[in-house]
Amino acid sequence: MDKTLLIFRHEFLHTIKRRGFIIMTLIVPLVALLAIGGFQLISGVAEPPVAGEVTIGYVDKSGGFEGYTQQGKVNLVRFDAQNDATEALVEGDIKEYFVIPPDYISTGVVSLYTLEKQLVAPEDVATAIRNFLLSNLLEGKVPAATVDRVEAPLNLVTTRLTETGDIAPEQGGFGTFIIPVVFGILLVFAIIFSSTYLLQGLVEEKENRLIEILLSSVSARQLLTGKVLGIGVAGLVQVGVWVISASLLLSLASSTFGGFISTIQLPANFLVLAVVYFILGYLLFAVLSAGIGAISSSSREGQQLIGIFTLPLLIPIWFMSLLMLFPNNPIWVVLTIFPVTAPVEVIIRLGVSEIPAWQLAASIAVLALSIIGALLLTSRVFRTYLLMYGKRPRFGEIIRSLRSG
Amino acid sequence: MLAAEVNHIFKSYADKAVVNDLSFSVARGEIFGLIGPNGAGKTTAIRMMMDIIKPDAGDVIILGEKLSEASKNKLGYLPEERGLYRKLTVIDSIIYLASLKGMDRHSAEEKANELLNQTGMLPHKRKKIEELSQGMGQIIQFIVTIIHDPELVILDEPFAGLDPVNTELLKGMFVDLRNQGKAVILSTHRMNEVEELCDRILMINNGRAVLYGNLIEIKSSYRSNSVILDFDGELGEVPGVTERRTHKGYVELVLDGNTTPQQVLERLVSTGIVINRFEVATPPLNEIFLKVVGKKHG
Numbered sequence: 261m262d263k264t265l266l267i268f269r270h271e272f273l274h275t276i277k278r279r280g281f282i283i284m285t286l287i288v289p290l291v292a293l294l295a296i297g298g299f300q301l302i303s304g305v306a307e308p309p310v311a312g313e314v315t316i317g318y319v320d321k322s323g324g325f326e327g328y329t330q331q332g333k334v335n336l337v338r339f340d341a342q343n344d345a346t347e348a349l350v351e352g353d354i355k356e357y358f359v360i361p362p363d364y365i366s367t368g369v370v371s372l373y374t375l376e377k378q379l380v381a382p383e384d385v386a387t388a389i390r391n392f393l394l395s396n397l398l399e400g401k402v403p404a405a406t407v408d409r410v411e412a413p414l415n416l417v418t419t420r421l422t423e424t425g426d427i428a429p430e431q432g433g434f435g436t437f438i439i440p441v442v443f444g445i446l447l448v449f450a451i452i453f454s455s456t457y458l459l460q461g462l463v464e465e466k467e468n469r470l471i472e473i474l475l476s477s478v479s480a481r482q483l484l485t486g487k488v489l490g491i492g493v494a495g496l497v498q499v500g501v502w503v504i505s506a507s508l509l510l511s512l513a514s515s516t517f518g519g520f521i522s523t524i525q526l527p528a529n530f531l532v533l534a535v536v537y538f539i540l541g542y543l544l545f546a547v548l549s550a551g552i553g554a555i556s557s558s559s560r561e562g563q564q565l566i567g568i569f570t571l572p573l574l575i576p577i578w579f580m581s582l583l584m585l586f587p588n589n590p591i592w593v594v595l596t597i598f599p600v601t602a603p604v605e606v607i608i609r610l611g612v613s614e615i616p617a618w619q620l621a622a623s624i625a626v627l628a629l630s631i632i633g634a635l636l637l638t639s640r641v642f643r644t645y646l647l648m649y650g651k652r653p654r655f656g657e658i659i660r661s662l663r664s665g
Numbered sequence: 666m667l668a669a670e671v672n673h674i675f676k677s678y679a680d681k682a683v684v685n686d687l688s689f690s691v692a693r694g695e696i697f698g699l700i701g702p703n704g705a706g707k708t709t710a711i712r713m714m715m716d717i718i719k720p721d722a723g724d725v726i727i728l729g730e731k732l733s734e735a736s737k738n739k740l741g742y743l744p745e746e747r748g749l750y751r752k753l754t755v756i757d758s759i760i761y762l763a764s765l766k767g768m769d770r771h772s773a774e775e776k777a778n779e780l781l782n783q784t785g786m787l788p789h790k791r792k793k794i795e796e797l798s799q800g801m802g803q804i805i806q807f808i809v810t811i812i813h814d815p816e817l818v819i820l821d822e823p824f825a826g827l828d829p830v831n832t833e834l835l836k837g838m839f840v841d842l843r844n845q846g847k848a849v850i851l852s853t854h855r856m857n858e859v860e861e862l863c864d865r866i867l868m869i870n871n872g873r874a875v876l877y878g879n880l881i882e883i884k885s886s887y888r889s890n891s892v893i894l895d896f897d898g899e900l901g902e903v904p905g906v907t908e909r910r911t912h913k914g915y916v917e918l919v920l921d922g923n924t925t926p927q928q929v930l931e932r933l934v935s936t937g938i939v940i941n942r943f944e945v946a947t948p949p950l951n952e953i954f955l956k957v958v959g960k961k962h963g
Contacts, residue, residue, distance in 0.1 A: 263734075266764050274753075468748020473809065476715040476742040477765040479734060643718070 267486025289505035317357030334388035440611030454495035462553030541603030551638035668848030674723035698863035741815035
């Protein structure tokens with residue numbers, strides 16, 4: 261077997277057997293599954309507040325409110341005096357009652373009396389009272405159909421069209437935003453974890469001098485290629501598990517609870533771009549980690565140094581709320597094309613707005629060029645500093661060896 | 666064909682010459698000692714032979730060819746400071762590193778079992794490396810070094826940290842390697858081991874060769890003109906002896922320039938004392954080492 265392949269196989273198996281890797285891979289779908297289960301459990305316990313018929317009373321001091329006493333499941337009973345209504349409330353005959361005062365037409369004030377402690381009147385009761393008042397006020401003045409419309413004048417349905425005037429496959433809104441945001445965060449984890457594994461592995465081999473045995477068996481290029489690809493494919497497996505379980509869980513979730521969840525959709529091209537940006541983002545960070553691993557004398561030092569690069573990776577997440585408010589600001593274009601922020605920015609922007617094709621092309625091209633550039637620089641320091649133990653070379657020395665190569 | 670040929674190699678770091686015009690060759694079937702003080706450039710020279718680093722100038726011929734990825738499979742290297750994957754088991758470590766030397770899994774496992782058995786490490790086969798003692802870890806490293814049946818074995822300070830039992834075990838295995846026609850390069854500070862094991866040596870200091878050749882010839886060329894004598898009786902004045910040094914259990918007689926040991930022996934016999942031991946003194950390698958290195962330093 262080719263030696264690069266042997267290193268690849270070793271690193272891949274070694275990574276996927278790590279406890280941290282297994283936990284991280286499984287915890288995402290597990291938490292989602294628990295969330296769905298928990299939601300079902302809670303919605304099962306908390307039944308809708310009005311299950312059957314509810315009777316509420318009213319006292320009409322204004323006059324003219326007699327009809328339409330059946331509003332959905334709420335049955336309205338008229339009392340002549342407020343004392344009778346109070347008595348019926350205390351007896352439990354009615355759930356609550358309201359009083360329409362004589363000056364109702366000019367003030368609109370209606371008083372509700374109840375035994376329950378409540379923040380606001382229950383929605384269904386308030387709606388029933390509102391519709392009861394409306395129907396009586398408008399009776400005979402407008403057609404019945406108009407009354408219905410006055411009760412519910414607006415049912416806004418948005419449809420997004422493409423430039424050719426067809427109905428767009430993606431309809432936007434929060435439903436399309438949520439998955440990219442979650443994935444943006446997961447992508448950060450996946451990239452950081454994978455490149456940290458690479459860094460730790462390399463520094464460990466450097467610390468215990470295994471690197472000498474390895475380099476007396478294989479070339480530095482074979483070692484670097486095998487390690488980067490082995491750990492990268494392991495990371496890809498992780499992202500793959502998340503992507504597939506997200507699609508499965510989404511269909512499970514939307515069939516169980518409908519509503520908002522059923523509007524969650526994966527933006528078109530999302531899966532492809534998630535995988536492409538994981539690969540590119542990982543490669544960039546892997547090459548940087550390898551370079552940093554080579555010049556670091558301990559894994560703690562290496563992690564501090566790689567922090568310089570992982571902080572910008574997080575920038576898109578910090579500014580996510582601004583992105584939602586001002587999706588068309590040119591700063592997002594910069595973050596989309598800047599290589600270190602690109603992977604996460606693109607994924608999050610996918611959920612907010614359309615990303616023009618030229619920006620995606622520019623972003624991928626810049627990222628690919630950065631990887632090649634970083635690889636050239638890393639290969640210059642890799643061999644030299646990998647064998648320099650104990651002390652980290654000074655910054656000036658590194659710059660010198662980058663120049664002289 | 667020579668096992669290794671090093672021709673005029675140079676290496677400097679930050680303008681400091683670490684290896685400065687070093688040339689030597691190592692034949693098959695010999696144990697070759699690479700000796701010198703700390704920082705002399707031994708490890709750098711070895712790394713260039715192993716193609717871990719490239720020389721600034723000069724070349725290295727291993728087994729008759731320029732070093733290539735393929736010839737790396739014929740080399741075995743035990744670095745000075747060592748370690749293995751701490752979380753990996755003994756057998757998995759050996760098989761992985763052997764596979765990087767071109768062995769297939771099956772034969773690697775078979776050979777690993779054989780060597781583990783030979784070194785008494787078989788019961789620890791499934792243990793993780795971090796559970797082993799330092800000496801045990803070193804034995805495993807040595808197994809990794811020779812498992813792929815290399816033609817040239819380079820050992821950098823192989824005895825450091827080993828107990829006497831394991832030291833003897835390794836010595837026996839080195840001699841076995843030589844007897845199988847392999848070339849063994851032994852880099853060490855421990856002169857008594859060099860004297861015991863090595864056929865030829867290269868002593869380097871400040872990156873340059875200061876002594877190179879057959880160990881016995883070197884020692885005899887550094888022979889001080891003296892003899893060692895253990896006797897019973899009263900030793901009077903012996904003609905030709907300029908100085909008498911008394912050591913524990915023997916005396917060392919320093920001869921003047923015109924007297925040979927043979928003449929001294931004849932004169933001693935004629936005095937009538939009982940001679941238990943008489944030998945021509947050759948200085949221990951340690952002394953030569955100090956003399957040569959001290960001279961260069963001075």
